[in-house]
Amino acid sequence: MVDPDGPTPVYVQIADIIQLRIEAGELQPNRPIPSELALQQEFGVARGTARRAVELLRDRGLVFTVPQRGTFVSQQTP
Amino acid sequence: MVDPDGPTPVYVQIADIIQLRIEAGELQPNRPIPSELALQQEFGVARGTARRAVELLRDRGLVFTVPQRGTFVSQQTP
DNA sequence: CGTGATTTGTTCGTATGTATC
DNA sequence: CGATACATACGAACAAATCAC
Numbered sequence: 001m002v003d004p005d006g007p008t009p010v011y012v013q014i015a016d017i018i019q020l021r022i023e024a025g026e027l028q029p030n031r032p033i034p035s036e037l038a039l040q041q042e043f044g045v046a047r048g049t050a051r052r053a054v055e056l057l058r059d060r061g062l063v064f065t066v067p068q069r070g071t072f073v074s075q076q077t078p
Numbered sequence: 079m080v081d082p083d084g085p086t087p088v089y090v091q092i093a094d095i096i097q098l099r100i101e102a103g104e105l106q107p108n109r110p111i112p113s114e115l116a117l118q119q120e121f122g123v124a125r126g127t128a129r130r131a132v133e134l135l136r137d138r139g140l141v142f143t144v145p146q147r148g149t150f151v152s153q154q155t156p
Numbered sequence: 157c158g159t160g161a162t163t164t165g166t167t168c169g170t171a172t173g174t175a176t177c
Numbered sequence: 178c179g180a181t182a183c184a185t186a187c188g189a190a191c192a193a194a195t196c197a198c
Binding site: 161172 | 179180181182183184185186187188189190191192193194195196197198
């Protein structure tokens with residue numbers, strides 16, 4: 001799924017994959033994306049890496065995080 | 079009781095201690111082991127750490143968990 | 157029957173240390 | 178040296194189910 005040896009950092013690869021899922025409609029507005037633990041398990045990475053991927057998606061404006069609740073797809077795709 | 083600075087992770091140390099208690103008969107089959115809160119207090123660790131110790135014991139097949147009830151010593155010690 | 161205490165389940169926030177490139 | 182990545186650990190909050198009363 002991800003390539004640890006590629007030129008692109010793993011956390012960027014994961015963010016890109018999630019972004020594709022959002023754009024494909026697999027992840028819908030106001031619906032949660034997988035938790036950090038789920039991402040950690042799905043991609044076989046450390047939690048910090050999953051976290052950084054979500055951070056990146058936040059920076060891109062694609063998702064928003066509610067503490068102790070989860071991270072959700074933004075209403076308006078920028 | 080546990081050594082946070084040792085080479086062995088704290089959650090492994092705790093799991094090992096519980097395992098010894100099971101093998102010593104202090105904790106008996108079908109009887110509950112201490113709750114996550116109790117372990118947290120006894121060993122002076124965060125709940126997440128106590129939880130990971132219990133997870134490890136489950137992986138070892140020494141205990142089983144019943145949601146909202148507790149974690150119990152397995153009938154058959156593998 | 158309802159209410160509160162207990163217990164596990166889940167999630168995010170943060171920090172530290174190690175290793176690699 | 179900085180960026181990446183992993184593993185560990187603490188904290189905090191909320192949910193949901195069970196049980197004693």
